[in-house]
Amino acid sequence: xxxLGGTTRxxxxxxxxxxxxxxxxxxxxxxxRATRYRAEQLLWHADLEESAVRLRDENPDSTxxxxxxxxxxxxxxxxxxxxxxxxxxxxxSTLAIDVMRLVxxxxxxxxxxxxxxNRPDLGIENMKRVQAMAGDDTLMLRRADFFLVGTLRQYRRxxxxxxxxxxxxERYPPxxxxxxHDEDAILAIPEAIVRLYRDLNDSTRANxxxxxxxxxxxxxxxxxxxxxLDAQVRARLIRVELEQGDWSRGLNDVAILRRxxxxxxxxxxxxxxxxxxxxxxxxxxxxxxxxxxxxxLFEKVAKDFPKSPFAGRALMDAATLxxxxxxxxxxxxxxxxxxxxxxxxxxxxxxxxxxRAMLEDKLGNWEQAKNLLDGxxxxxxxxxxxxxxxxxxxxxYARIGQADAAKQAVRKAILTYQGLIEQDTTSGYTPLYxxxxxxxxxxxxxxxxxxxxxxxxxxxxxxxPIMEQALLQGAQIAHQTKQDDRARAYxxxxxxxxxxxxxxxxxxxxxxxxxxxxxATKTGS
Amino acid sequence: MHRNFRVARACGVEAAxxxxxxxxxxxxxxxxxxLLFLLLVLNLGTTIAMGTAGAAVKLLQGDAPxxxxxxxxxxxxxxxxxxxxxxTFAGAxxxxxSIARIQxxxxxxxxxxxxxxxxxxxxxxxxxxxxxxxxxxxGWQWLFNTALVPLIRASFPGLQATAAIWAGSLxxxxxxxxxxxxxxxxxxxxxxxLVKALREGIREGLKLFKWTVLYLFIFAxxxxxxLMAVQLGTSFLATRxxxxxxxxxLAIYAILISVATYLTYAAAARLHWASQVEEA
Numbered sequence: 001x002x003x004l005g006g007t008t009r010x011x012x013x014x015x016x017x018x019x020x021x022x023x024x025x026x027x028x029x030x031x032x033r034a035t036r037y038r039a040e041q042l043l044w045h046a047d048l049e050e051s052a053v054r055l056r057d058e059n060p061d062s063t064x065x066x067x068x069x070x071x072x073x074x075x076x077x078x079x080x081x082x083x084x085x086x087x088x089x090x091x092x093s094t095l096a097i098d099v100m101r102l103v104x105x106x107x108x109x110x111x112x113x114x115x116x117x118n119r120p121d122l123g124i125e126n127m128k129r130v131q132a133m134a135g136d137d138t139l140m141l142r143r144a145d146f147f148l149v150g151t152l153r154q155y156r157r158x159x160x161x162x163x164x165x166x167x168x169x170e171r172y173p174p175x176x177x178x179x180x181h182d183e184d185a186i187l188a189i190p191e192a193i194v195r196l197y198r199d200l201n202d203s204t205r206a207n208x209x210x211x212x213x214x215x216x217x218x219x220x221x222x223x224x225x226x227x228x229l230d231a232q233v234r235a236r237l238i239r240v241e242l243e244q245g246d247w248s249r250g251l252n253d254v255a256i257l258r259r260x261x262x263x264x265x266x267x268x269x270x271x272x273x274x275x276x277x278x279x280x281x282x283x284x285x286x287x288x289x290x291x292x293x294x295x296x297l298f299e300k301v302a303k304d305f306p307k308s309p310f311a312g313r314a315l316m317d318a319a320t321l322x323x324x325x326x327x328x329x330x331x332x333x334x335x336x337x338x339x340x341x342x343x344x345x346x347x348x349x350x351x352x353x354x355x356r357a358m359l360e361d362k363l364g365n366w367e368q369a370k371n372l373l374d375g376x377x378x379x380x381x382x383x384x385x386x387x388x389x390x391x392x393x394x395x396x397y398a399r400i401g402q403a404d405a406a407k408q409a410v411r412k413a414i415l416t417y418q419g420l421i422e423q424d425t426t427s428g429y430t431p432l433y434x435x436x437x438x439x440x441x442x443x444x445x446x447x448x449x450x451x452x453x454x455x456x457x458x459x460x461x462x463x464x465p466i467m468e469q470a471l472l473q474g475a476q477i478a479h480q481t482k483q484d485d486r487a488r489a490y491x492x493x494x495x496x497x498x499x500x501x502x503x504x505x506x507x508x509x510x511x512x513x514x515x516x517x518x519x520a521t522k523t524g525s
Numbered sequence: 526m527h528r529n530f531r532v533a534r535a536c537g538v539e540a541a542x543x544x545x546x547x548x549x550x551x552x553x554x555x556x557x558x559x560l561l562f563l564l565l566v567l568n569l570g571t572t573i574a575m576g577t578a579g580a581a582v583k584l585l586q587g588d589a590p591x592x593x594x595x596x597x598x599x600x601x602x603x604x605x606x607x608x609x610x611x612x613t614f615a616g617a618x619x620x621x622x623s624i625a626r627i628q629x630x631x632x633x634x635x636x637x638x639x640x641x642x643x644x645x646x647x648x649x650x651x652x653x654x655x656x657x658x659x660x661x662x663x664g665w666q667w668l669f670n671t672a673l674v675p676l677i678r679a680s681f682p683g684l685q686a687t688a689a690i691w692a693g694s695l696x697x698x699x700x701x702x703x704x705x706x707x708x709x710x711x712x713x714x715x716x717x718x719l720v721k722a723l724r725e726g727i728r729e730g731l732k733l734f735k736w737t738v739l740y741l742f743i744f745a746x747x748x749x750x751x752l753m754a755v756q757l758g759t760s761f762l763a764t765r766x767x768x769x770x771x772x773x774x775l776a777i778y779a780i781l782i783s784v785a786t787y788l789t790y791a792a793a794a795r796l797h798w799a800s801q802v803e804e805a
Contacts, residue, residue: 030576033591037579038570040593048767 032082032095039079039102046071046106050113065117072113075106081133097137104130104140108147118426120155124148142172146185154426156463158196165189169216174233176226180269183232190216191236194243199428202465214240227264231257235270238277247284254278272308275301279314283321291321295330302337312342316352323355332359339372343379350376350385357389361396369396377416382429387436390416394443407444414440431461435470447477451486458493468498475510484514532799533736537743540791548626549787551619555611556783562607563776567769569596581607594768601755604775612786613655621647621709623787627794634715647712650722654708661701669694691757699745703737704730706793729797737793744788748781 050068053060060068081103082096111126127148134140145168152161174184190213197206217237221230234257241250254277261267261274279297287294298318302311319334335356343349357372376389390413397406417433417440424430434457441449454474461467471494478487491511495504546553565578575591582590582603590599612620625644629635635643673693678686708726711717717725730737754762755774762770 030580031572033579034570034572034575037575037591037593037596041570044594044768 029089029092029095032092032099035079035082036095036098036102039075039099039106042071042075042078043102043106043109046075046109050109062117062119065113066119066122069110069113069117069122072106072110076103076129079103100133100135100137101140104133104144107133108143111147111151115151115154120151123151127151138172142168142186153196153428156428156431156461158200158463162193162196165193174220174225174229176229177232180228180232180267184229187232187236191239199432200465201432210240210243214244214246227260227267231260231264231267231270234260235273235277238273242277242280242284245284247281250277250281250284254281272301272305272310275304276310276314280317283317287321291325291327294318294321306341309345312338312345312348315342316348319352319355323359328359328363332356332363335359346380346383350380350383353380354385354389354392357392366396377420381420381423382427386420387429387432391436391439391443394440398443410440410443431457431464431466434461435466438470438473442473447481450474450477451481451483454490458490462493462497468494468501468503472503472507479514488514529736532803533733533739533796536795536799537740537788537792540788540795541744543791544788545626548623548791549784551623551626552783552787554619555615556779558611558615559604559607559779559783560776562604563772563779566596566600566772569593594763597763597768597771598759600771601759601775604779608779608782609659613652613659617652617655618644618648620790621651621713624709624790624794625713627791628710628713628798631798635713639715643713643715646717647709647722650712650719650726651709653719653723654705654726658702658705662698665697665701666694669697687757691753695749695752699741700734700738703734703741706730706737706789707733707797709790710794710797729800733793733796733800736796737789740789740792740796741785744785744792745782748778748785751775751778751781 046068049071053064053068057064079099079102081100082092084093084096088096107126107130111123111130114120114122114126127144130144131141131148134144145164149161149164149168152158152164168186169189172186174186177183190209194206194209194213197203197209214237217233217240220233221237225233234253238250238253238257241253254274257270257277258274261270276298279294279301282297283291283294295318298314298321301308301314302318305311315334315338319331319338322328322331322334335352338348338352339356342352353372353376357369357376360366360372361369370393373389373393376383377386380386390409394406394409394413397403397409414437417437421427421430421433434453438450438453438457441447441453451474454470454477457467457470458474461470471490475487475490475494478484478490488511491507491514494501494507495511498504501507562578562581565574568574569579569591570593579591582596582599585603585606586599590596590603621644625635625640625647629640634640669690674690677689677693680686681689704727707729708723711726711729712719712722714722714725751774755771755778759771762768762774
């Protein structure tokens with residue numbers, strides 16, 4: 001009996017301790033920690049569910065993808081973001097921000113899945129929700145904005161994407177990184193805008209964006225920053241100046257960058273870039289008269305820093321310079337070095353392969369050239385080289401008078417472009433592939449083929465700058481084949497979609513010259 | 526030798542066959558706390574669990590483990606700390622209590638009012654013995670990690686080395702524990718003092734060393750695969766299965782090792798009694 005009594009008293013003490021723990025558990029930031037843990041748990045299980053589905057099927061259909069959004073959306077439904085007030089302690093506000101970021105991240109994942117399921121409307125809605133909940137949390141806002149830019153670009157809403165990127169440059173001042181290996185993604189935005197316009201084949205706006213980029217970097221440099229950020233911004237500015245061919249400013253900025261780098265040991269990683277920029281500036285100044293000196297400088301950069309991304313660029317520049325001076329065997333040698341050692345560098349490898357193929361052909365090695373050209377669309381899809389390589393084969397046969405081989409090559413090129421479109425139907429390059437198909441039908445003299453391809457572009461690519469050319473070509477051929485209603489539709493589409501184009505007066509004149517409306521073939525638009 | 530083995534085997538078999546809930550209850554209390562901890566761990570998204578189990582882990586390892594699923598990677602360590610604390614401090618009272626209940630049929634005095642006094646007298650030497658065990662285990666781990674682990678890693682390839690380190694560490698730890706198992710048994714003897722209980726307990730541990738080690742291994746055998754899984758395969762369980770699996774495996778291990786501890790003490794108490802009868 002006494003033993004039983006002793007046990008009961010023991011039990012009471014244990015229960016009292018437990019009750020005390022339960023009471024204490026409600027105090028302080030425990031509840032916030034529990035909420036954060038619950039959010040992490042829900043997010044992890046949503047990830048797990050998605051991984052399991054993707055293990056079974058690498059490319060799930062849109063219904064499955066939309067179904068996979070549910071666990072991510074559950075995070076937002078089940079986890080309430082704790083409100084912050086003036087009385088909130090630092091620890092508590094950190095935890096509350098953690099919770100908000102987890103919920104925001106879950107929303108972004110749901111947005112990603114919606115975009116993959118071809119429902120950008122749902123995705124954009126999720127991203128806007130993140131922007132609303134982020135409040136003053138710049139990190140979250142930045143993530144949502146970057147995601148939104150990506151989605152807008154994917155859905156070819158280029159103007160909106162550029163507008164958002166421009167506001168991001170105003171809203172988010174660049175953050176100083178801990179080391180030269182990190183860089184704030186904001187710094188890449190000006191050049192991303194330039195690249196976007198270049199991908200759209202819009203050189204006018206690309207050049208304007210390049211000027212804007214230079215102005216932005218100079219504006220950033222005007223305010224004091226840490227030496228690392230300063231060096232990173234100046235390095236980007238030098239790249240812009242090199243592209244603009246602004247020799248004097250480039251030289252001045254390289255000299256400043258060199259001074260910065262020598263004053264701070266943490267900036268020694270910038271040495272390859274400085275040396276490359278110096279070589280490039282040297283080329284811009286004396287390259288025409290004396291290319292050998294610039295080539296030697298580029299070669300030294302590649303030799304001294306073989307693992308730097310600037311090594312490949314230096315070799316590429318050396319090759320281009322030598323090609324310009326008609327020193328073809330030497331140029332070919334450099335292109336070969338780039339393709340063999342820097343084949344994974346996306347900015348230089350595709351053009352290097354293309355130029356190498358051209359030189360191999362010029363120097364009498366057509367088989368090698370053809371193999372290289374055939375390989376480019378496979379190895380580097382979504383590049384200008386992939387667009388040009390198939391047509392280059394056809395052009396070569398046409399040049400040497402092999403008309404049948406040329407036609408066969410053009411038909412093969414059409415299949416290649418169609419394959420590239422099927423590979424990634426939402427790629428930003430699909431309008432350009434379709435435009436290449438139009439060109440191919442033009443080379444074949446297949447006017448109906450051209451019109452079919454233009455109709456396809458009208459259905460899918462309206463708004464893309466390349467459509468201006470496609471519509472003009474379509475109108476011309478439709479007029480030639482006596483399909484004036486079709487020609488009129490193309491030209492009217494042009495006026496509606498490209499009102500600021502310099503061709504507008506010509507288009508209006510063409511429209512006026514067309515005979516009155518009949519009952520000819522309709523366009524896909 | 527042959528006879529000794531027969532006696533040891535008989536004590537072990539009888540301990541297992543004569544399992545009594547009443548005798549096991551003190552170990553069940555420790556097990557209850559361990560299971561409660563694991564239950565809370567599985568519900569760490571609630572304020573109650575975060576305020577108790579989470580707070581305990583935070584006390585040990587700071588805020589870093591209080592994230593999902595990272596928490597489960599820290600869990601084996603936290604659970605082993607809890608096991609150590611419970612078996613050392615709560616065990617200082619509960620182990621003699623259980624042994625007293627085991628010995629009661631063989632000792633008429635333990636069936637009467639002397640029970641409580643003898644249990645109370647037994648906890649200080651038991652606590653010292655358990656703390657000594659802890660100190661020796663810590664010393665052994667340090668020595669093992671600094672001197673032997675590099676040697677094993679240099680001599681065997683990856684997986685074999687890991688298994689050898691785990692087995693080596695376990696065997697020596699069990700051997701060290703075997704030395705102190707008889708301290709609470711001797712501490713319950715009438716008219717014993719703290720020093721005498723420690724001295725006689727360790728002497729008895731040395732005398733019956735091989736049989737005690739045998740008990741430890743045989744009874745712990747079902748728990749060892751779970752211990753191995755949780756100690757060597759934590760990341761595997763967390764990433765390839767589910768993080769919660771770690772808590773489930775730890776719960777199975779805790780149940781099995783609790784029963785094994787009870788059976789080891791029950792067999793050791795019987796072996797000590799048989800050895801006394803033989804000497805008399």
